[in-house]
Structures are given as C-alpha cells and as structure tokens.
Amino acid sequence: MKQYVISVKVENRFGVLARVAGLFSARGYNIDSLAVSATEQEDVSVMTIVVRGDDRVIEQVKKQLNKLIDVIKVSDHTCVPTVERELVLVKVTAPPVKRPEIYQLGEIFRADIADISNKTITLGVKGDPDHINNFIELLKPYGIKELMRTGRVSLLKE
C-alpha cells in the first residue's frame, strides 16, 4: 500500500480531531502519524496526516474531509514538492566504551544530547523523515531502549 501525506486546515475547536480521525478509522485505516499544529492564524490548526491506503479510498477520504463543516482546506502533499520536518527522541544503551561513537554519530546528525544516565544516552534529532530514518538505523546496533517520533509536519514549497 502506498503512503500518503495529507494536510488538513481546520477550525481550532474541540471535537475536530475526532471528526477527522473518525473518517480514517471508519474505513479501517491506521494513521501512521498525525501532527496537530498551530498555524499563523490563531483560530486555525493544521493536521498533517500520514496514512497508507489505495488511491480510490484516499480520494474518497479527502472528499469526506472536505465535507466536514470544521475543515477549511484539504491538500494532498503526497506527490508535490514540500518541506517536511520531524523530531525524534531516542534513548540508547550506552556503556562508557560506546559513548564516544554515539556522540560522534550524534554530531553528524546534528543531534542534541537531551539526557545522560549511567547506562543510557537520549538524543534528539530533527529533520526530514529520511534523515531521521537513517539516524535510527545507525543507532540500532547499540540497542534502542525507547524511541518516539513526533510525526511529520509538511509545508508546500513556494
């Protein structure tokens, strides 16, 4: 199944998230990631939804999203030029001998060291999804204890 990125501008009101999410869940679609964000307008939020599906169903979901009274605009970011950012926090096992390597890796990825304990280091990295995927891959051999991604935000390129 193909991955889609859909950006939905909505009224900043309670209940809107449930309405939007409901359209996906009612079709048995699992949302890969969802970021709800403030925008330049105080009363408007934007939801960036990453979801897998097929063209026909996603087309229908987009139309249904447009029908929601609280939805202002739906744009499909799947096949158009965009800038995307995501943040990840990774807690890796880090015995003293491995620490220099991990620091080095972090530097290459412009990670910040968010926390250090006796046995672990927690790093934060921001970037586009590929950047983050690569970072995670390279950390895997050390043993990832915990990981959390924010879900991407996506803006159309000018």
Add this chain to the structure above:
Amino acid sequence: MKGADIIVESLKKEKVEYMFGYPGGVVIPIFHALHNAPFKFILTRHEQGAVHAADGYARASGRVGVVIATSGPGATNCVTGIATAHLDSVPLVVFTGQVKREQIGNDAFQEVDSTGITRPITKHNYLVQDIADLSRIIKEAFYIASTGRPGPVLIDVPVDISNGEHRFSYPDTVNIRSYKPVYEGHQGQIRKACHLIETAKRPVIYAGGGVVISNASQELREFVKKTGIPVTTTLLGLGVYPETDPLALEMLGMHGTYYANHAVNESDVLIAVGARFDDRVTGKIAEFIPNAKVIHIDIDPASVSKTVKVDVPIVGDCKYVLAEMNKQIKAPEISAWIEEISVMKRDHPLTYEKNNGTSIKPQYVVEEIYRQTNGEAIICTEVGQNQMWAAQFYKYTEPRTFISSGGLGTMGYGFPAAIGAQLARPDRRVIDIAGDGSIQMNIQELIVAVQHRLPVLIAILNNGFLGMVRQWQQLFWEKRYSHTCIDFAPDFVKLAEAYGAAGFRIEKNEEVAPALRQALDITDRPIILDFRVSREENVYPMVPAGQSFKEIIMRELLA
C-alpha cells in the same frame, strides 16, 4: 433570557411549525419553555418515533424536521432515526439534553457522549459550551441541515445552559467560512454534457432522491420533454417523473423493472441526476454499464466517482443544472432506441402471478390502493417485501409522495414517518404500506395518531414472515427458514381497537376492495387493515446481491 427560552425564541425565528419529542430530567427547563410556544408539540411514545415522524414531516414538506429528547437513553433512542435521516439526506435539527457541564465525563446519571455517538451519522453536531453561542448554533444548525446536501444536525444542550441567562439576539445571517455549498454547475461541464447527450444513441436518465430534495421535478420533466430521453428512478426518486408516462422506465436496481435495468445496462450515455450509484442499484460494479459514458449531476462532490467512474461530473444543485441544460440542449436522434425500449416494456412488464383462488396477493393490495386513491395518496413504507411491492405496483406521479427508508432500510420507519407526513399534508391521504414484522417495531405511536385524529391508514401485508429475509433464505439459503416465521402474532384488529383506532382483517381476495373503500371513508382516526396475504410470495424481478443484471430472476423458478 433563560437558555431554554432562547431555544424556543430561536425556533420561532425559524418558523417551526411542529416539534416532535419526549421529555426527561435534563430537558425539563426546555419543556417548561415549550409549554407556551406557539408551534405545535407532538409527544410521541418513543424517541425513535419522534425522529422518524420529524423525518416524515421533512420529506413530505421539504422543511426542516425538529426533535427534542433527553440525555442518555433519550439520545440513544434517537440514534436509529438520525442515521436513517443521514443516509437519505433528510434535514433535521435534533436537540438532546446533556448533564451539567461540570458533570460531563463523570458517568453522571443519564450521561452519554451524544456528540461522540452521533458524529458519524450527522452532517454536523454541536455541544453547547457557552450560552452566548446558543442562538448562533441554532441558526447554523438550521442552515447546515437544509442547505447543500441536507442532513441531520444534533445540538447537545447541557442543562445548566438551558437554565443559564443571556441576552437573546438571533443572527440574521450565517457565515461559516469552511461551508459554502456550490449550487451552480460549471458552465463548461454543462456544455460538455449537452454535447455528449446530443450525439447519444441510447441515452437513459437515472434520477434519484436528489431531484426530490432540490425540488427539480419540473426541470427534469422539461428536460425529458426537450430530449425525449427515457427516465428511470431510484427508490427515493420515485415520483420525480410520472410513472404513467411512456418514457418512464420506473424503478431500477435489485427489484427494479426489467426494462429499466436493461435500458441502463445497454445505454451509451447514462445521465445520473441526484443519485449516488448505490450497490442496490448497480449490482456487480465491474459489469455495470459496460458501454456507457456517465454524466453525473450531484451537489455532493463526494458522491461523484465514488463507485462508478464518471466522464462528465457536474457538481451542483440538480435544479440549477437542469434548468441551465434546458436552455441549450437539443434532442438527440434516438427513435430506434425508444422503439427498442417500448418493445421491452411490452414483452417484460412488471407483473405477478395473479391468484387462482381466494388467497390475497400482496401486489394486488398495492394495486387496489393505487386505484382507490387515484394515485393521489402519500405512500410511506416499512422495509422488506412490503416496501418493494409498494415501490413497484403503485404508480407515482409526483415528488414527495413516496416516503421510505432507502439507505438505512429501517424497519419501523414507515408508520411514525406517516404521522409526520400526515401533519405536513393534511390535504392528502397518508398510507403506510407495512409488513407484519416492521409494524411491530414502532406500533406504540398508534396512540399518537389516535390522539391527533390522524387518519393514517396502515395496510399490513401480513404474511406471517419476515418476508424479505425469508425470500433470501428460500432462494439462496436452502429454504431454511431459520427464525423468520412470525405467525405467532398479536391480533392486529383488537390491537387497533385497544388504541382507539379502527381495525379490519381481510382474508379473502374479494374483500380487499370493499375493505379499502370502508377504510378510506374513515377520516378521524387511524385504521389498521390486516391483509392476510399469500405467505410465500416473492418480490420479482430480482437481481441477486452483488451480481450483474444478467443474473436477473424474473419469476418463480418452479421446481
């Protein structure tokens, strides 16, 4: 002014004529205010009945149906009614009571998440959180319910909002930046559609409930007059084009006429107007309309290209778009096609095996109702075989005269809907064509019809079965009639009498016509006619679910 009074004042501004509902703890303040309201309140005996009655009122009148129910069980009892209205695009505004704001989320007494439960079955819903928003929300609710593709809107009102105080002012206009329905179709698309139609050899119009909703029946008739193209309608579209006209193909789909299904399937241009290619219409999608280009006129962009690929989509109101097309369209040359269709109509008429003894054929009852009312009644139906026979054997000539739960197929819809329709149209006879199963689902509303002296006629086609399910069991499930026999039944005549209605049992064919005549003479109370019809009669033609028109079953296959 109190919140409860703001609600009543707002309803007055909306020129509400009837409100349907049922009281309870958290809506007592609103009922207190309703006591002095100038519009009429219809106290049903179940909240589901209230929603269906409001829905029947809305479908018969074209106005918004208004309902009120209490929190918790009152709200959940509304759910089936709301879903029924949602699937058939019926404008409703439903008020539900809610517990105090500070108690919401505490599992308070009679608390349910009404906006959560109804989110997927409403066009929109509101939980009022600030009394300052109340009148604006009501204004918006009526606007949203009745514009664009109509639908039900629910307003959940916490009791402390009803009891709160605020100055009343009703907004003159609605401004929802994210909701701007499109009415005029795109001119370029309209031109394209006209060109396509003008060169068609085998065009068919497929008209649905959208034509009823947008009051476009006149425009459709003019379009047919200009083009000479034959018309088939969906279940919910019955009446938009007179079925007595030679160009009428009547209903299509699973139980549609042979000629409607055949014509659609053989068409080269299919003009869908306010219809949505429901699976009961298309059957197997892969084999549906193999050679046709499709023009689709619909106000809801989400209905276009949902299941069937559309060549010329026109998003807009049927009335506007048809009127626009009528200005420019020229008739195509289709005399051979019309000839082919008339032969088909002659060779494969809608029919049934006429009875050979005294037993009553259900189809005959429907035909007799048609004859005796001169086709001028408003027919409501329940769901099942009764619904299909009502659609097939009564000839509809006007919109808003056939009222039935199409999308959801809700048993128990017809009778309360008939009450609403009778209130909307006191000048017309309203008849609920019912099954013995369905009628028992909202029979409690009989007392409402008696109380308001509504002469709704309930014609029960009593076959002692959940007939439509039995038919499927017979044809596709080894004739195993598992739990579909309901001949262990109440005495419907006594039941009518117990409620103060009239009741007659009709057991012989020759009694049908006189009994109907007698019933139609009664005008001050509801009447139950318990027609004991032949028990294992089936609805034909039938295109089995999920199959193509080629698998159509025309009549009983004798073993």
